[in-house]
Amino acid sequence: xxxxxxxxxxxxxxxxxxxxxxxxxxxxxxxxxxxxxxxxxxxxxxxxxxxxxxxxxxxxxxxxxxxxxxxxxxxxxxxxxxxxxxxxxxxxxxxxxxxxxxxxxxxxxxxxxxxxxxxxxxxx
Amino acid sequence: xxxxxxxxxxxxxxxxxxxxxxxxxxxxxxxxxxxxxxxxxxxxxxxxxxxxxxxxxxxxxxxxxxxxxxxxxxxxxxxxxxxxxxxxxxxxxxxxxxxxxxxxxxxxxxxxxxxxxxxxxxxxxxxxxxxxxxxxxxxxxxxxxxxxxxxxxxxxxxxxxxxxxxxxxxxxxxxxxxxxxxxxxxxxxxxxxxxxxxxxxxxxxxxxxxxxxxxxxxxxxxxxxxxxxxxxxxxxxxxxxxxxxxxxxxxxxxxxxxxxxxxxxxxxxxxxxxxxxxxxxxxxxxxxxx
Numbered sequence: 080x081x082x083x084x085x086x087x088x089x090x091x092x093x094x095x096x097x098x099x100x101x102x103x104x105x106x107x108x109x110x111x112x113x114x115x116x117x118x119x120x121x122x123x124x125x126x127x128x129x130x131x132x133x134x135x136x137x138x139x140x141x142x143x144x145x146x147x148x149x150x151x152x153x154x155x156x157x158x159x160x161x162x163x164x165x166x167x168x169x170x171x172x173x174x175x176x177x178x179x180x181x182x183x184x185x186x187x188x189x190x191x192x193x194x195x196x197x198x199x200x201x202x203x
Numbered sequence: 204x205x206x207x208x209x210x211x212x213x214x215x216x217x218x219x220x221x222x223x224x225x226x227x228x229x230x231x232x233x234x235x236x237x238x239x240x241x242x243x244x245x246x247x248x249x250x251x252x253x254x255x256x257x258x259x260x261x262x263x264x265x266x267x268x269x270x271x272x273x274x275x276x277x278x279x280x281x282x283x284x285x286x287x288x289x290x291x292x293x294x295x296x297x298x299x300x301x302x303x304x305x306x307x308x309x310x311x312x313x314x315x316x317x318x319x320x321x322x323x324x325x326x327x328x329x330x331x332x333x334x335x336x337x338x339x340x341x342x343x344x345x346x347x348x349x350x351x352x353x354x355x356x357x358x359x360x361x362x363x364x365x366x367x368x369x370x371x372x373x374x375x376x377x378x379x380x381x382x383x384x385x386x387x388x389x390x391x392x393x394x395x396x397x398x399x400x401x402x403x404x405x406x407x408x409x410x411x412x413x414x415x416x417x418x419x420x421x422x423x424x425x426x427x428x429x430x431x432x433x434x435x436x437x438x439x440x441x442x443x444x445x446x447x448x449x450x451x452x453x454x455x456x457x458x459x460x461x462x463x464x465x466x467x468x469x470x471x472x473x474x475x476x477x478x479x480x481x482x483x484x485x486x487x488x489x490x491x492x493x
Binding site: 086 | 232233367370371374375377378396397398399415416419420465470471472473
């Protein structure tokens with residue numbers, strides 16, 4: 080988790096998304112501990128209350144759970160919850176801007192699809 | 204701790220430094236006190252520290268006026284931009300006096316910080332560079348562990364690296380011993396992430412006082428084609444707008460945008476940008492003036 084914070088979104092949301100990404104990418108598995116409020120505060124030089132708000136957001140969504148006196152842990156369903164959430168917004172967050180730019184620079188549907196196929200073929 | 208200002212007025216050097224200011228700061232939080240030069244920040248902080256009395260109105264800490272009440276002022280540590288310490292004292296003297304004055308003084312923390320900032324304890328205050336002087340202020344402020352700790356531009360002359368060290372130290376010290384910390388600075392971009400709340404003074408009055416997260420949520424930058432943006436912001440209170448190459452950007456504060464706008468993008472400004480748009484004097488071209 081060394082990504083830098085930016086100005087485009089409230090910091091607590093960025094903290095929540097950093098944790099989510101680490102869970103989706105398999106860096107943090109179910110029942111593993113995530114960094115504490117204080118660790119986030121120190122690493123990113125942010126107010127601990129801000130870090131706590133980001134973490135609590137994930138608790139509310141069933142992605143993290145609290146073990147009293149120990150810390151915050153990843154729930155069993157965390158990955159599924161995050162995948163569902165992120166897949167749902169994939170169209171508006173990624174596809175729509177992609178189509179907008181494609182239109183702007185006169186890319187055809189075929190060219191766009193070719194790019195995507197090419198991208199997938201480089202995957203392995 | 205609770206600091207409450209009620210209809211507070213202070214005329215300082217014939218200027219109305221504070222103008223019917225009402226404001227409450229409470230809880231163990233790091234609060235950013237922002238404002239342009241001359242907005243009244245330093246006057247407010249000095250009133251809190253009991254340096255002088257209000258011209259009218261009330262300034263109370265836990266229900267009592269700090270002026271001439273050591274039972275209150277011993278719980279307040281104000282570190283100013285300069286003139287914090289008597290010139291003929293050595294750093295050692297300052298630490299010894301602070302230990303007597305501040306009930307929660309942490310001597311071992313002060314020692315560690317003196318080493319961290321590479322200060323020579325036998326040096327006189329008058330022989331210190333601006334950066335070293337600021338370091339002494341920071342050390343006293345942190346080691347005082349005062350329930351109300353106020354830093355008013357504490358790092359004149361400190362380089363970016365030592366400033367970053369200061370932010371680390373402040374956070375660490377706050378986490379170990381949560382207390383009410385007020386931080387006033389013009390380097391907003393550097394510190395805004397440390398704030399839990401932000402209060403902005405303007406012309407001696409309170410312009411806004413909000414949680415830092417709410418400030419981030421309560422505004423938006425709308426950009427897109429001029430017509431679309433104009434439609435979206437019609438009848439709204441706009442902080443700032445500008446147009447270039449057929450694209451328009453507008454910043455709204457405390458306003459909802461209703462409806463769906465595919466061609467618009469929404470983003471966020473930093474606290475520093477918001478501060479600038481909220482308080483800036485517009486430059487008027489010669490000839491435009493009436």
